Amino acid sequence: MESGDLKIFQAVVREGSITKAAAQLGYVQSNVTARIRQLEEKLQIPLFYRLNRGISLTSAGKNLAVYADRILSQLDEAFISTRYSEHPNGPLTLGATDSTAAAHLPDLLKPYLKSYPDVKLSLISGYSNDLMNKVLNYHLDAAFINDPVNHPDLQQILVLEEELVLISEPVEAEPRQLLNKPFLFFGPRCIHRERMVQWLKEENVTSTNIMEFGSLDAIIKGVSCGLGVSVQPKSSVKKLVEEGALHCYPIPEKYRKVKVCFIYRRDMFMTSAMKKFIELLEVTFSLLMR
Structure with a gap:
């Protein structure tokens, strides 16, 4: 063969x-x-x-x-x-959820590529489970996913902890009333959507209209113009809240925190490009977990 x-x-x-x-x-x-x-x-x-x-x-x-x-x-x-073992260069293919890619990766990738311009970095966005499977199947070198995983083939670094908030158009309202509005989310595998569904069950809200969008930018724009509400990381909407384009509300403590982890296969060949990326990752973010 x-x-x-x-x-x-x-x-x-x-x-x-x-x-x-x-x-x-x-x-x-x-x-x-x-x-x-x-x-x-x-x-x-x-x-x-x-x-x-x-x-x-x-x-x-x-x-x-x-x-x-x-x-x-x-x-x-x-x-x-044989080619990329010393000076950082060659391909490095990473994955990330949309919210992590938008809120955190630009500040990480810009200094990395400035220091190592010969690295050909690719970034693919997707759901956490899909990204994890792509890492396991050798289709991605590593990925940023939501919440820690327990898999014998994966190594992980806890990068940061996100706070989820309920967001709406820039009009003051009672959070309980907002739960009756349409919710704007990605598909059913979105972890923020999963937490929202559990929260609504606790609040005995049974009839929920969920509108699915293909990008975080579309969700945020839809919320800001009054199409409905959503649950998103506070870091993703902080600037728009400060500018008055959105309003945010805290959600119950048990659903509020999401841990972002960086995962890669334990058996992967650690190129210098990957080593330098992990070093910068550990310097940039303060929460670390092996």
């Missing part, structure tokens, strides 16, 4: 389509189809179910996908270890 076969297989799994994988790899579709069939012939077992609407992994395909991610990641690390 060659690494090239695994890369093609991995692309098909990631894209969920031979056509999309071929486009992403820059191959013709027939070439990708032939390589997948050759791989199945070598293994003497089908890796995909061919369906009318696409493909899905067989149990054997699911097993191979786990090993393919691991093997290809180790090959990448072997390459990186």
Whole structure:
């Protein structure tokens, strides 16, 4: 089995389509189809179910996908270890929730890139669980997520503690009355939304209209113009509250605090780019937890 076969297989799994994988790899579709069939012939077992609407992994395909991610990641690390072990340079791919990326990372990334301009840093935003899975599957080098995790393959640093607040348009109101307004959030996997739902149950608010938005900026603008209310980190809205564009209210203590953690795989090859990033992280933020 060659690494090239695994890369093609991995692309098909990631894209969920031979056509999309071929486009992403820059191959013709027939070439990708032939390589997948050759791989199945070598293994003497089908890796995909061919369906009318696409493909899905067989149990054997699911097993191979786990090993393919691991093997290809180790090959990448072997390459990186020969090129990026001394002076900080090369790729560094990080993930972060939208609120952390907006409120805290600019002050961290600006001095880092100024000190190490040869590092090719990429930042991907998403939900905490998705980011954690991408780190575990070697798709991200590290990520900032909400709340500590307990996973044997992950190392974590407690970076900071956020305070969640209820935000509304800049009009004074009773917080209890605001709970009957529409709530503006990301999708159902948003941790702030999960806490809000638990809080509303305690308040016996059962009929809640939740409007889903694709970005933090859209949520905040929607709240400021009166579409509804939301629960967000105070750091994300501090400036707008000070400018009078939003009003914020405290929420119950049990739902108020969110810990932001920086996670990475224990078995990752620690490049100098990653080492320097962690060093700056520890200097910039005061709360640390190994």
